[in-house]
Amino acid sequence: MAKSLPKRSEDYSLWYNEIVKRADLAEHSAVRGCMVIKPYGYSIWEKMQAEIDRMFKETGHTNAYFPLFVPKSYLSKEADHVEGFAKECAVVTHYRLKNADDGSGVVVDPEAKLEEELIVRPTSETVIWNTYKNWIQSYRDLPILVNQWANVVRWEMRTRLFLRTAEFLWQEGHTAHATKGEAEAETKQMLDVYAEFAECFMAMPVIKGVKTESERFPGAVDTYCIEALMQDGKALQAGTSHFLGQNFAKAFDVRFAGMDGKVDYVWGTSWGVSTRLMGALIMAHSDDQGLVLPPKLAPIQVVIVPIYKTDEQLKSIRKVADQIRTELRSSGISIKFDDRDTQSPGWKFAEYELKGVPLRIAIGPRDIENGTVEIARRDTKEKATYQTSAVCDAIRGLLDEIQSNIYRKAFDFRSDLTTKVNTYDEFKEALDGKGGFVMAHWDGTVETEEKIKAETKATIRCIPMDQEEENGHCIYSGKPSKGRVVFARAY
RNA sequence: CGGGGCGUAGCGCAGUCCGGUUAGCGUACCUGCUUUGGGAGCAGGGGGUCGCAGGUUCGAAUCCUGCCGCCCCGACCA
Secondary structure, three states: OOOOOOOOOOOHHHHHHHHHHHOOOEEEOOOOOOEEEOHHHHHHHHHHHHHHHHHHHHOOOEEOOOOOEEEHHHHOOOHHHHHHHHHHOOEEEEOOEEEOOOOOOEEEOHHHEEEEEEEEOOOOHHHHHHHHHHHOOEHHHOOEEEEEEEEEEOOOOOOEOOOEOOEEEEEEEEEEEOOHHHHHHHHHHHHHHHHHHHHHHOOOOOEEEEOOHHHOOOOOOEEEEEEEEOOOOOEEEEEEEEEEEOHHHHHOOOEEEOOOOOEEEOEEEEEEEEOHHHHHHHHHHOEOOEOOOOHHHOOOOEEEEEOOOOHHHHHHHHHHHHHHHHHHHHOOOOEEEOOOOOOOHHHHHHHHHHOOOOEEEEEOHHHHHHOEEEEEEOOOOOEEEEEHHHHHHHHHHHHHHHHHHHHHHHHHHHHHOEEEOOOHHHHHHHHHOOOOEEEEEOOOOHHHHHHHHHHHOOEEEEEEOOOOOOOEEOOOOOOEEOOEEEEEOEO
8 A cells, every 4th residue: 555656776767756746746747848846846946936035135136027038139149158059949930820721720820920030038148138238338337136037948858857847947147247356256156145045945065166168158258056966976056157257248239338437348147046956955855755855945844643533632632733833833833733534644644754844743642641742753754752841842943953964964975975086997986886976187178078978977067166276187188187176977 | 869668537557469248457536334643444436539540340449550749768958
């Protein structure tokens, strides 16, 4: 009867797909590569959004909204940008349908062809810089610190729920500055925001770094990123922040008069995180029983399950449950009392485990008699009995403890799977053995990077920002190097 | 785009090779009774254009032709 998940150790990819569906996070839609985000999954995304949005506001940003459609000509104004995105764009060519002559349904009306095709945005730099052109004349108009929450479409060849879908939800920040230094500082600030969110809320340690030239965002001068490690030893890019230099300002002719009266191009940044974070969250902590959610992002932090035979028993359990619920709610904890009599307690236990609810309180006749409740932790599966009077304090403490425990667990896991290597043989051995992050010297050339990728499927995830200076030799070419970079096989 | 798989009840599948009563199983759903400290038991019940179109045949989920769609692996990819 137990409907167990596939085991991570046996088929990680199958486990991932199943957990997404079984925990009611998302499902495939009728359209290839697109997903339906279900209410429970969406409520986790909303928790993420709320925190990220708060952090944006705290750093001086405001939200706006730009159109879904990008005129085709805009995309080609920045050469690298169009090169990077052209192959995965959805294109709108017509604006009307009509009934087919043979009665077979509706067909595209050939009379209704658009003069200029519209691209469904894969990202919004072009529309936004075209707009900024009109917003900026002088240094007094700068900086512009705008973010938008939106959906974008990238026609990916192969998709995976949350990790890579044809349409996805994200936020994209687009800022404009008077100086290079200010734009660079903004790029790094937002990277810090992402890293803080990942570590403090998702309980997921990340490496901050810079992308190599070949992994850079099309149109950027520098791409900064946070890289996380998943339980199967593969890396996941969890967020990026781009220093755009004056590239888009030049492409869209966005100039401003400085204090000294001289006219110059504006400096730009863009940065984003997406529903891919949901995938990261799932893979960072969950186990073979289901989701494990960090308390700070769990839509339901505590669930109370009553165990009873008679209405009388339920009545006295409800009294205790209501008391606990009222007190915890007043300290901002989200708590659900599941008194449905349509499901058995055992069913509920399994269900809330699958959904990653951090704490479960069970109250039965035995507890009522003893003035106790049973609390079970999702992360360690430990159960303990508490005096009813001590429950609320215990819960508050346990939520904090779970948050830091799963972070520590993920951190230790990453430490175990981070290997320093000095030769190409050691490199391949580490990759094929335990996987994870492999720290190695690299000669700084695209050629070497490409050869390593072709031979091992490992890419340079980033050049870490806290890179230690260390003289060494490139594992591939033997040429001198001044520090290690992070290699991994990645999603 | 290459390789593999799948399409039969809400979901998961068997049946297809070798055509033949009324298309079956698990689960979910509905009703009733008994249950409830780890996915309850028993009894009864409802639910199907077998992906679509055409063909062969007395007869097609099953054979033939064409088409459509989705998933997985790979190549590709902020």
